[in-house]
Amino acid sequence: MSHHIVHVKNLQHTYPDKTVALRDVSFLIHHGESVGIIGANGAGKSTLLLHLNGYLSATSGEIIIGDDQLSKETLPEIRRTVGMVFQDPEDQLFMPTVYDDVAFGPLNLGLSADETETRVMEALQRVGAVELRDKPPYHLSGGEKKRVAIATVLSMLPEILVLDEPTNGLDPQARRQLIALLQAFHHTRIVTSHDLDMILELCERTIVLHEGKIMADGPTLDIFNNEELLKTCRLEKPFAMQGCPVCSPDKRPLVSQPPLVPPHSSKPHDHEH
Amino acid sequence: MLAIDGSFLDFKQLDLLALRQTPVHRLDPRAKVLTTLCFIICVVSFDRYQISAMLPFLIYPAVLMAVGDLPFGYIMRKIVIVIPFALMIGLFNPIFDRQVLMQIGSLDIWGGWISCISILIRAILTASAAIILVAITGFPAICEALEKLKMPQTFAVQLLFLYRYIFVLTDEGVRTARARQLRTFGKRGLGIRHFGSLVGHLLLRTWERAERIHMAMLARGFAGEIHSTRRQSHFGRTELLFMGGWISLFILLRLYNAPQLLGGLFTGTMP
Structure with a gap:
């Protein structure tokens, strides 16, 4: 278990309704790497993530986490190793209070009440949510919910963090906080998102999925500079890499877009004269 | 509403x-x-x-x-x-x-x-x-007490989940009803027939959510029993x-x- 490798080999998944969601997906992720998985809606991102902790089982191909091949016997260990943060924190926070929720994983691992307490407090401290410990989840704001959802996973001391659309539905400041939080982690991180700016900040490597196939796998910057690739995959350069259309409008030809400020204040019906 | x-x-x-x-x-x-x-x-x-x-x-x-x-x-x-x-x-x-x-x-x-x-x-x-x-x-403490008084855990957990998700469910219900209301312009819309599919949708969404919650529970090592401190x-x-x-x-x-x-x-x- 020294390298915490995620090794996916020729993964294929077909849903019961015969939709092929993943075709021959293979990649290798090393310890400490931070990898973004991007793709259009329906490209197979979520399906891929659900394989990583064994919720879905592969139609063919194999997955190796650490030294263990994913199978029924290794499932409990793999689920502890791979901490899964789901898209909607509402689904992840199902216990009556924040404390109970963060304690859920450790207690399932069979830890004693004292050990659990330490784990919970550490995890809450990590995400800056100690003062929320006795609150019920529906009293939290969106950003707080997300941070607590991450704590529920951290308390199991996972080696690999898998995050599905972590910045979804957060206001700009909560998003910023979350990115800073994730940057501080030294776990192996796998993040899917449509928030490409976040991927750019968080992940040095990116895998592009398109219709269930891997279209590209490489350094994030290289991928975001490949406009043709992005276009075929229904993606777009992150805003941070686009010239600012307001400050320097001629750098990016915004064809067929009306000017932001109307030329002077033309009166209605002016053109009729 | x-x-x-x-x-x-x-x-x-x-x-x-x-x-x-x-x-x-x-x-x-x-x-x-x-x-x-x-x-x-x-x-x-x-x-x-x-x-x-x-x-x-x-x-x-x-x-x-x-x-x-x-x-x-x-x-x-x-x-x-x-x-x-x-x-x-x-x-x-x-x-x-x-x-x-x-x-x-x-x-x-x-x-x-x-x-x-x-x-x-x-x-x-x-x-x-x-x-x-x-x-x-x-409410959680009541459920815990009932459990200590030998009520089967399944019921206690059911009650807890009901209490936890009633807010989420009403939120969804209220949003659906609002969306309907905004497009019926004060009239009855399609009346009772309409409500059938509305409630049906709500049920489906609840179903999907239940599946996702179960997924989140499994991901954290759930094996059929809820341990609480x-x-x-x-x-x-x-x-x-x-x-x-x-x-x-x-x-x-x-x-x-x-x-x-x-x-x-x-x-x-x-x-």
Whole structure:
């Protein structure tokens, strides 16, 4: 278990309704790497993530986490190793209070009440949510919910963090906080998102999925500079890499877009004269 | 729609009340659950024409509200919500039950009226006891107490999930209803047919959510049993005193009609 490798080999998944969601997906992720998985809606991102902790089982191909091949016997260990943060924190926070929720994983691992307490407090401290410990989840704001959802996973001391659309539905400041939080982690991180700016900040490597196939796998910057690739995959350069259309409008030809400020204040019906 | 919205937001306040620290809040939840149960059984078991003997039972909610430092107006508003339901049950009693039970001057009082009022009082008493129980204990603690009292865990977990997701579900319901309302322009839309598919959608969404929650539980090592860190609660002398005191009072009040006895004391005619 020294390298915490995620090794996916020729993964294929077909849903019961015969939709092929993943075709021959293979990649290798090393310890400490931070990898973004991007793709259009329906490209197979979520399906891929659900394989990583064994919720879905592969139609063919194999997955190796650490030294263990994913199978029924290794499932409990793999689920502890791979901490899964789901898209909607509402689904992840199902216990009556924040404390109970963060304690859920450790207690399932069979830890004693004292050990659990330490784990919970550490995890809450990590995400800056100690003062929320006795609150019920529906009293939290969106950003707080997300941070607590991450704590529920951290308390199991996972080696690999898998995050599905972590910045979804957060206001700009909560998003910023979350990115800073994730940057501080030294776990192996796998993040899917449509928030490409976040991927750019968080992940040095990116895998592009398109219709269930891997279209590209490489350094994030290289991928975001490949406009043709992005276009075929229904993606777009992150805003941070686009010239600012307001400050320097001629750098990016915004064809067929009306000017932001109307030329002077033309009166209605002016053109009729 | 706004009304429903509001009353559910209010629900959350009930939770906040449960976080207070007063002598009754600190009692072991089991004592409170059992006492409330006993209270409800006593009240419900009265004869259907009984009114006067039930009135002294008001002392239980009144004392708990005072000691528990609960806002009177808020609890009242919660109780008012159940009154229409109680009225629905008692509504036809005065029509069907015309047996004259007493006369005030030349006015005949039918048994139906009395039983209707009796139902109403029962509803107010039991609802207030239940609401106060939640306000001084908190729903999760009640579930835990029930579990310790040997209720199967499955039921306790069901109740907890119900409480946890009722907010999420109503949120979704309210949003759906709002979306419908905004496109029906004050008319009835397609009427009842429409509501069928609306509710169906809600069910499907609930189903999907349940699946996602299950997924999240599995991802954190769930194997069929929910372990919770037991809150340190201790069934000690205070609890025994609380339970013993109240329950013996309830039994006394149930067996003897206190207002009648008191009245008899003053007029000198014992029944």
